[in-house]
Amino acid sequence: MSPVIDLNADLGEGFGRWRLTEDEQLLTVVTSANIACGFHAGDAATMRRVCEQAVEHGVRIGAQVSYRDLAGFGRRAMDVPADELAAEVAYQIGALEVFARAAGAGVSYVKPHGALYNRVVHDEEQAGAVVDGVLLAGALPVLGLPGSRFLEIAGKAGLPVVAEAFADRAYTDEGTLVPRTREGSVIADPTAVAERSLRLAARGEVTSLDGRLIAVRARSLCLHGDTPGAVELAREIRLRLERTGVEVAAFA
Template sequence: MAVTKAICLNADIGEMPGEPGRALDRAMLDVVTRCSIASGGHAGDAQSMAATVKAADARNVLIGAHPSYPDREGFGRRAMAMDADALRDSLLEQVRALASIARERGQALSHLKPHGALYNTAARDAGIARVVVEATLRSRIDLLIGPPHSKLAAAAADSGLPFLAEGFADRTYEASGDLTPRTEPGAVIETDADRIRQALQIVETGTVTTRTGETLQLPVRTICVHGDTPGALASARHIRSALESSGIVVAPVEP
């Protein structure tokens, strides 16, 4: 009997300001099965967190924390020189703020996914990866989302923390397995057709074609559809439709 493939679609939300941001979040939540909510480090405040938790709860979308370096000015996309204790304390403060709001609605955080520069740094720096894992465990969150074949994945495994490996539909990859830095031309995939093609390749074959043409193994259980890239909502809808048309179940899968 053929095994039906399943994939989780996740989005990073609660990042855009005002009612236009909340409206985009609500629309994205109609498409995805997990969401990671900006927790105040790079974006988000008590009002946006509360509104996003409420919207996710109404749609039965699993919620998670999306902490970052404390860098609102740079939207968390700049690596910061912080000692381990200071970084851990910042992450715990961010996660606890969101967790408190979630508890008011009777919800618990299902996962943690670091944002931006913290995500990329933890992927290749074992020390930063351990800090992220420690913050996850101390927050009593039992699932970490991040890139496969990374220091973050290894640190989670060493600590017995379940890990959900993630790929991206709208970002290009380098031969090293790293995401192409946003400072490089072509780092963000612009067209729906190319985003759909990459999502299908990742899910159906467990590979991705890098920016320079190599085929890279990419075994993932969740695909991120960013909410802050141009055309994000239409792309997310088209990607989900294409996956389901290919017989792939979109669900909040576990590792």
């Protein structure tokens, strides 16, 4: 059977008149949209607009939940009590659900963003809090890093889990994402990103920043909407995948 991969992107990352991501163009390419829910980016009007556009293009809507950190774009380390974090995760999902339903769909899955995403790879308490928040909002599928505590705890709680890989981010030898503070952590060359994407989708492997071959088995492939040239990268990824027999389809 031919490989099947979902292509997801972080969208709705704007606030007021400021827009970071080229939402409408990316929605013509991706199959799942991780929409910012107001804590690291996004506002009510932006969430509504992107939900409507996602439904128009037949793209699945996902809630990208974050620490409450607009100033730091959700990429700063924070310590939030577990009960508070669970409530804030549920709050973000619920806010997006209103606009998703108004557009004729619903929230199909949940994915943590930035510092929260990286924290729940190893931090059992924070991972459990995110899972509790998802359960409060409804037993939705969750996206996360393969082998993470987050996916482990979510699976034990009965949530559908979806492992994802990253087309435009470098990996450590341990299979985690290289911190953005390190040179080479973000990959923006279209050829390199497309080749990595094909290798991840077809063979489930990638070369780390330090040259080690590591296994990354994933059902979804992420492209960050704020990566330079994201639209062109997304188009090149999808074209390369489909030309080589990889089906691009949503997981949810």
